[in-house]
Amino acid sequence: MRVNYGLPARPPVPPADDNAGALHLVEDFRASIVGAAAGDADRLVSILRIFGAYSPYLSSLVRRDPAGFADIVERGPEAVLDDLWPTLTPEATAGLATDALMRVLRKAKARVALAAAVGDLALGWPVMRTTGALSRLAGVALSAAAAHMLRAGARMGEITLADDADPERQSGLIILGMGKLGAGELNYSSDIDLIVFFDSEVAKPTGKRSPTETYVRLTKGLVKLLQERTADGYVFRVDLQLRPDPGAMPVALSTDAAEIYYQSLGQNWERAAMIKARPVAGDLAAGREFLQRIRPFVWRRHLDFVAMRDLQRMKERIRDHHGHGAIRVEGQDVKLGPGGIREVEFFVQIQQLISGGREPQLREPGTLAMLDRLTALGRIPDDERRVLTEGYCFLRHLEHRLQMIEDAQTHEIPNDPALVPGLAGFMGYGDTDEFRLALLGHLSAIEHRFASLFAAEEGDEAPSRSALPVGEDAIADYLEQAGFKDGARGAGIIAGWRVGRYRCFRHERARALVEGLTPILIKAMAKTAAPDSALLLFDQFLTRLPAGVQLFALLDANRNLLDLLAEIMGAAPMLAEMLARRPLLLDTVVGGEALRPITDAEALRADMAQALCDVTDYQDLLDAVRRWTADRRFAVGVQLLRGLTDQRAAGRALTLVADAVIGRLVDAVMANFALNHGIIPGGGFAVLGFGKLGGRELTVTSDLDLVFLCHVPEGTVGSDGAKPLSPGVYYTRLGQRLIAALSALTAEGSLYEVDMALRPGGGAGALATGLGAFATYYRGDAWTWEHMALTRARVVAASDDAFAERAGQLLDEMKRLKRPPARVLADAAAMRGRMDRDRPPRGSWDLKLSAGGLVDIEFIAQGLLLATGGQRPWPTDTASMIGLLRDLGALEAGEADLLCSALDLEAGLSASIRLTAGDDFEPAIAPESLKILLARQTGVADFAAVEALLDEARPKVRAIFTARIGDPAAAPDDNAPAAAGLPIEEN
Template sequence: MQVPQQARENLTSVNLGLPSKAPCPPAQAHPDVRRVIEGFDAARGGAAPAGEQGDILAVLAIFAAYSPYLSTLAQRDPAALAQIVAQGPAAFLDALWPSLTPAATAGLALDALMRRLRQAKAQVALATAVGDLTAGWPLLQTTRALSHFAGLALRAATAHVLREAAAKGELTLADAADPESRCGLIVLAMGKLGAGELNYSSDIDLIVFYDDDVIRATGKRTPSELFVRLTKTLVKIIQERTADGYVFRVDLRLRPDPGAMPIALSTDIAENYYQSLGQNWERAAMIKALPLAGDIEAGHDFLQRIRPFVWRKHLDFAAVRDIQRMKEKIRDHHGHGDIGVEGHDVKLGPGGIREVEFFVQIQQLISGGRDPALRQPATLAMLDHLAAIGRLPPADHDTLIAGYCFLRHLEHRLQMVEDAQTHRLPEAPEAVAQIGRFMGYGDATVFRADLLGHLAAIQRRFTALFAADDTADPTDRPPGLPRDEAAMAERLAAAGFKEPGKAALIVTGWRIGRYRCFRHERARVLVEGIAPVLMAALARTGEPDSALVRLDQFLSRLPAGVQLFSLLDANRALLDLLAEIMGSAPLLAETLSRRPGLLDSVVGGEALRPITRPEPLRRELDTALCDVTDYQDVLDSVRRWTADRRFAVGIQLLRGLIDHAAAGQALTLIADSVIERLLATVSQAFQAAHGRIPGGGFAVLGFGKLGGRELTVTSDLDLVFIFSVPDGTVGSDGAKPLTPGLYYTRLGQRLIAAMSALTAEGSLYEVDMALRPAGSKGPLVSTLKGFGDYYQGEAWTWEHLALTRARVVGADGAAFADQAAALLDRIKRLPRDAARVRGDIAAMRGRMDKDRPARDRWDLKLCPGGLVDIEFIVQSLMLVTSAKQPAPLPTETAAMIARLLAQGRLDAAQAGLLDEALRLAAGLSALLRLTAGDPFVPDQASDRLKTLLARQAGVADFAALTATLDRLQPAVRALFATLVGDPASTYVQGSGAGTGALEPSGGLNDDAIAR
C-alpha cells in the first residue's frame, strides 16, 4: 500500500504525543518471565548475550504487565521472540514473507498449510507488537504489516483450493505453476483490509466472485456449486480455530444481498445487482475494494465495470444522507450517547474512528465521480489529498490525522490485551488507567484529557459536514404557502411578484408533479418545505418573476429532485445562491438549466476556488479525460469540463469573489488549456490517418481578448493558424499522404470543428478566423514565412494594431512554439511611421463612430471614451514604441499601460486615467455580460442589479457610478484626441485615399477592428 511521504513522516507515536515505547515494569515483578528466558536459552542451545537478554526481558515485562495474549505467544514460541528482538521486527518480517507465498506453500497438505499460517500469524502478532510497543513504529507500518500478512495468507489459501479442485478434475488451471493466474476466482478484500489498514485483532471482510468468461470448470458441479465449496474451504483455512489458533475471522456479509445470495457469486450476477439494486452503503464499501487473491486481473476488470455504480458523475446528496443515517443507526444500536471514557467505543462511538472514515467517504461519494484522485481507499492518504486540494483546512487535517492515529493506537492496545475484536474501553476506572499506562501515559488524568480532546475534535468536524451553512433559526422560516392558488397569489403579490397568478400556477405545477424531479413523493414533501423560503429568496433578487421562470426551466430538466431538495433544505446559503443566479445572472441560469449538474461544483467547493495558474488546470483537465474511450468522448468531456470551469468563474464574479481582471485571466487559462489539449487530440487522430510531416510545425495564435488574456464568459476566440515545413518537403508519411498545405489546412479545419461543433454536451467556443492574413480571402493556414512577409508588406494598420495582442497559445512542439513567438516579437518591433499610425487609427475610430455609433454611455465598448478608445490609445502607443521596448512585450491592456508609464510614453496622470477607466469599463462590461446581457437599459434594471454594478465599480450606489462614467468617458475621449487624433476631423480629412488605406483585403471587418 503506497502512503504519501507526508503521512509516513508525520504518524509516529512520538509526533502524536505518545511515548515511543510502552512503560517497562521491573522484570522481577513477573515470575513467568524467567521461565520464558529459560525457554529461549533451551531453544538457542545456550544463554543469550547479556544485552540481548536485557532487551528480551524488557519486551517480556511489557507483555506480562499488559497483555496475557502476547505473553502466551511468547511462551509458546520463545525462539521467534528472540529472533524478533535480535534482528528487529521489520527485518524479521521481511525474512518471513517469502515463506508464505503460494509458491513456498505449494507442497503443503491442508492441515500443514493451516498450521503454517497459524504459526505465522502468531509470529506476525509478536513482531508487530514489538515494533509498535518498543520500536515506536508509525501507525501505518503496523497496519501495513498486518494487511500484508493477510494478503499472503489469502493467496496461499486460494492457491491451495484451486490446486485441490484441479487435482479432483473439477477445473482446469491456466498455469499449474501459478494457480491464481487467469483462474477466474476473485477474492475481493473490503474494508480495512482493502485499504491496507487492518487493526491488530481485525477480522477481514471479503467478497468472493467468479468470472464465467474466465473459469474453466470441468466437473459435474455447476460453477456456483464449485466455487461455493472452494470458498467454504478457503474460509476454513483462514478462520477455523485449531490447537494452533486461527489466522483471521472472515466476514462475507458485504456481498450482494447476503441473506439470499450464495457466498460465491458470478460477476455477471453481481454486476446486474449493483447496477440495478445496489445501495449507497454498498457504494461506500466498494471505495475500499481491492482484488487481493485469485485472479487479480479479472478482479480489476470487474471493479472497472461497476465503476459507474460506485463513482457517479454528479453529486449524490442522498448518499450523504444515507451515510448520516448509517451513523445514526450505529449510535442507536450500540446505545452510544455522549462522549465519555469508561465503556466508550473508540470505533463506533461519538468522535470515534468510524467518524473519521465517514468524513473521508462522504467527500469521496460527493466528488469522486468527477475527481479520480479522490478514489484512494486509504483514510490517511485521502486526508492528505483533501488538504492538498483545498477541500480540508490544514488545521482540520492535522486534527483528524492526530485523532485518528491516537484512536487507532488505542484500538491496538485494547485488542492486544486478549486478542479480542473489541473497541470498548473498560468500565472500571482502574482498568482505564491500566490502558492509559499501556498507551505510555504515567498519569491517567492526562490520558483521559487527551482521549476526550481527540474524541470531541473529531465529533465537531464530522458533525459540521451535516450542519447547514447558515445559523438561521428554523422557526424564522416563513409559513408554508397556501394550497389555494388565489391565496397563494395574494401572498406572492405581497412579496413583490408582479405576476403572482402566474407564479402561483408554477408552484402548483410543482405540487402536482409536473416534472420528473417532483414525481417522487419525498421530493414533493421536501419542496413543500423549502418553497416559502425559496420564494422569499427569489423576491430579494429584484426580479422575482423572471427568476422564478428560470428556476422552473432549471427544475424541468432535472432527472430527479430528492437529492437537490434535500441539500437546499439543509443549506440556506446554497438556496440563496441559486435564487441569485436565477434572478441576477440569466447567462448562468441558462447554463445551469442546460446542465443542472453544474451545481455540483458550487456545493463541492470547486466553483469558489480561484483559477490562477495553468499547471493545476491542466492536471484537472487530464483528470477529467482519464476515462475517455474515443475521440467523441474527448470532445464531450472537454465541453463538460469547460462548462464547469466557466460557470465557476461566473459564480465568483457574480459574488464579488474576484474582479474582472482575475476573471479574464481565469477564463483565458481555461481556453489555453482546452486549445492545447484539443490540438494534441486532433493531431493524434489526424496522424493516425495521414501520418506526420517530418520536421513540420503547427501553431495556434490567439488574438483579441484571448491574446490579451481578457476573455469574458461570452467571448469567442480569435485565432490564426501558421505552419512550417523544411524545404523540399513533399507531404506526410501516413497511409493517406497529403501535401503540406492541404495537410495543415485540414488539421486546422479539424481543430476548429473540435472547438465549435455542437455535440450532445453543447458547443465549446465560437471560433473567428477573420484576423488571419488577407482575412476571409486568405488561406485558412499561413506558412511561417508567409505570415511574416504579409505583416512586413501587405498588412494594414488595423491589422498591426490587432497584432499587439497576439501570442502563441498552442503548438505541436516547444521548438516551433518558440519560432512562432520569435516571429511575432520581430513583427511587433518593426519600425513604423508614428504620424501615419496615429492618423490611420484616428480615422478608423471616426469611421466606427459614424458607421457603428454607440447606443448610449452604457455601450461600454463603442461609446466615446469607452473600451475601444482605451485600447486604441494603448495599442497605438505600443505599436510605435515596440522597437524600443524590452522583452517580453505585454499583450494585456493593463500591462501595456504599466509598461508605457514605466517607459515614459504616458505620464502618471494619463496612465492613471486610462487604468481607472479600463477597470471601470471592463469590470462593468464583464458583469453586464453575465447579468443583464445586451443592451443594458438602466430604467428597466432592478435595484439588485444596480447594486451589483455599483459594487463592481467600488462606489456607494448607482448614482455614484453614473457620476463616475460622466467623469471618465469624456476625459478618455479627450486623451484620445491628444495622443492619437480627433476621430471626427481625421476621418473627414482622410476620406478618399486615406479611407481606402484602412481597407483590408476583403473589406473592413468592424468587429475584428473593435477587438
C-alpha cells in the same frame, strides 16, 4: 502516492516492581534471560514486564513460543517477518495437507502477532506499520488457503487449473479484501471482510457441479481454513456480509451477476465500501479487471449528495445501535462512537465520493494517505489534516492496546473506572487524568470536524419549514406578498411541481423535498433583481433534470447553495442558462472547485488531463472537453457574481481555460486527421490568438479571434498518409477541423464562436497562412487597424514546441516593424471618428463605444505602442500595454493611472452587466437589487456613486485620446479603412 505511516504511540509505562503479571512472566522466562547476551537480556526483561503487566494474550504467546519470541527480540521483528513471508506462499505450502496448512497458518499468525507487538510496544512502530504487517499476513494466508482449495477442487474433478504451479493464476477466483484489509489497515485482532466472486469468462469449472456450487464450496473451505479454532488458535475471523444482498446471494457469485446488481441495485454504502476494495488473493488480474468494470458505479463523475446523506444516516444508525451519546471515557467505543475512528474514515470517504469521479487522485484507499492528498489538493486545510491525523493515530494505537489485552475484537474502553489507569499506562500515560484529557480532546476534535460536513445553518437564516398555502389563488397571493409581480403565473409553475409534471419529480421523495424547499426558495428569489424571471428560469432548469432527489437533498442541506442558485436565476441569466443546460454544474460549487481561483496554467492542464484520462474516442473527447470547459467558465462566472474575483483576474482565468482547450484540441485534431491523411513531413501548424484571447481578457461570452500559421518545407508535394493531400489543402482542412472542434454544437453544447476575420486578407485570405506570406502581408499590405490588432496577438498552441517558438519569433518581428508614428496616430483617430459616426453608442451605458469607453482606452494603448515601439517584449493585455507606455514616456504617470483605473471600472461593469442584464442595461428600468449588486462589485456605496465614477472618468479618457492620438471629430474621413500600404522599415 506517498504512504503516510502515521505517528508512533508512546511506549507503555513500565509496570511497578511488584506487578504480579510482570513478575510471573519474567520468572517463567528466567532460563532464556540468563542465557541471553547482556543487551538482549535487558530488552527481554523490559518487554516481558510490559507483556506480563498489560496483556494476558501476549503473555500466552510468549509461553507458547519462547524461542520465537527470543528470536524476535534478538533480530528484530522486521527481519523475522522477512523470513516468514516466503514460507507461506502457495509454492511453499503446496504439499501440505489441510490440517498441516491450518497449523502452519496459525503458528504464523502467532509469530506475526508477537512481532507486531514488539515493534509497536518496544520499537515505536508507526500505526500503519503495525497494520501493514497484519494486513500482509492476511494476504499471504488468503493466498495460501485459496491455492490449497483450488488444488483440492482440481483433485476432485470440479475445476481445471490453468497453472498447476500457480493455481491462483487465471483461476477466475476473485477474493476482494474490503474495509481495513483492502486499505492495508487491519487492526490487531481484526476480522477480515471479504467478497468472493468468480469470473465466468476465466474460471474453468468442469461441469461436475454448477459454477456457483463449485465456488461456494471453495469459499466455505477457505473460510474454515482461516477461522476455525484449533489447539493452535485461529488465523482470522472472516466476514462475508459485504457481498451483494447477503441475505439472498450465495457466498460466491459470478462477476456478471455482481455487475448487474451494482449497476441496478447497488446502494451508496456499497459505493463507499468499494472505495477500499482490493484483490488480495486468487486471480489478481481478474480481480483488477472486475473493479475496473464497476468503476462507473463507484466513481460517479457527478456529485451525489444523497450519498453523503446516506453515509450520515449510516453513521447515525451505528450510534443508535450502539447506544452512543455524549463523548466519555468509560464505555467509549473508539471505533464507532462519536469522534471515533469510523468518523475519520467517513470524513475521507465523503470527500472521495464527492470528487473522486472527477479526480482520480482521490481514489486511494488509505485513510492517512488520503488526508495528505486532500490537503495537497486544497480540500482541507493543513491544520484540519493534522488534527484528524493525530486523532486517528491515537485512536488506532488505543484500539490496538485494547485488543492486545485479550485478543478480543473489541473497541470499547472498560466501563469499570478501576480499569482505566491500567489502560492509560499501556498507552504510555503515567497520569490517568492526562490520558483522559488526551482521549477526550481527540474525540471532540474529530466529532467537530465530522459534524461540520453536515452542519445545517443556524440562527434566523436557517431554512424554514413553513408550508406553502394550498390552492393556486393562495399561492399567487403568497408570491405577490413576497415581491413577485405575476403571482398567478408563478402559482401555476409551483402547482406543476406538486403534481410531478417533470421527470425530476417522479420520485415521491423528490416531491416531498421540493415541497419543503419551495418557501425557502421563494424567499431567496424575492431578494434577487428579477424574482419572476428567476422562478421561470428555475422551472426551465427543472425541466432538464433527469432526476431530482440528489439536487433537492443537496439544496435541503446547504442554504448557501440555495441562495446562490436563487441569485443566479434572478440576476445572472447567462449562468442560469448554463445551469439549465447542465444542472450538474452545481457539483463544482459544492465540491469547492467553483470557488477556487484559476491561476496556474500547468495545474489547469493537469486537471484537464485527469478529467479526460478515460476518454479515447474522438467524439467523446469533444463532449468531455465541453463539459470540462463549462465547469470552469461557470466557476469564473460564480466568482464574478459573488465578488470573489475582479474582471482582470477573471479574464486571465478564462484565457487560461481557453489556452488549455485549444492546446488539447490541436493535439487531438491533428492526431485524428493524421489517421487518414498522415502528416506533412517537417511541417508545422500554429494557432495565434488575437483580440481578447490574445490579450488574456476573455469574458464568459467572448468568441475567439484566431489566425492559423503553417510551414511547408521546400519541395514537399503532400502529406504521407493513406489519403495524401497537397500542403495547401492539408492545412486548410486541418484548420477547418479545428474550427469545428472548437465551435460545433454537440450533445454537450458548444465551446466558442470562432472568428477568423483577422487573418491576412480577411475572408478572402487563406485559412492557414505560411510564415513567409504572413511576413509579406504585414510588411506591405496590412491596414493600420490590422497592425493595431497585431499588438494583442500571441501564440496559443502549435504542433510542436520548436514551431511555436518560430511562430512567436515571427510575430515579435512583425510587431517591431518601424511605422511612421504620425500616420499611425492619424489613422487611429480617423478610425475612431468613423466609429463615432457609423456605430454610435446605444446609450450612456454603452461601456464599449461611448466616448471615453473601452474602445478609446484600447486605441490609445495600441496606437501609441505602434507609434512608440521599444525593444522590450510587448505585453498583449491593455493594462500592461499602458504600463509599458508609461515606462517609455509615451504616457505620463497620471495619464496611465487614470486609464488603468477607467479600464478596471468599465471592463468590470461590462462583465457584471453581461452576466446579469445581458446586452441591454437601462438604469431607469433596472431593478434596484441589480444596481446594488453593481455598486457592491464596484466598491462604492450606491449606484449613484457608480454613475459618478463613469461621468468623471470617461471625459478624461477622451481628453487623453485627443491629446495623444488625435481628435476623432476632426480626423479626415476618406471613406476607406485606415490605411493600407504603410511604408514599413525593418528595425
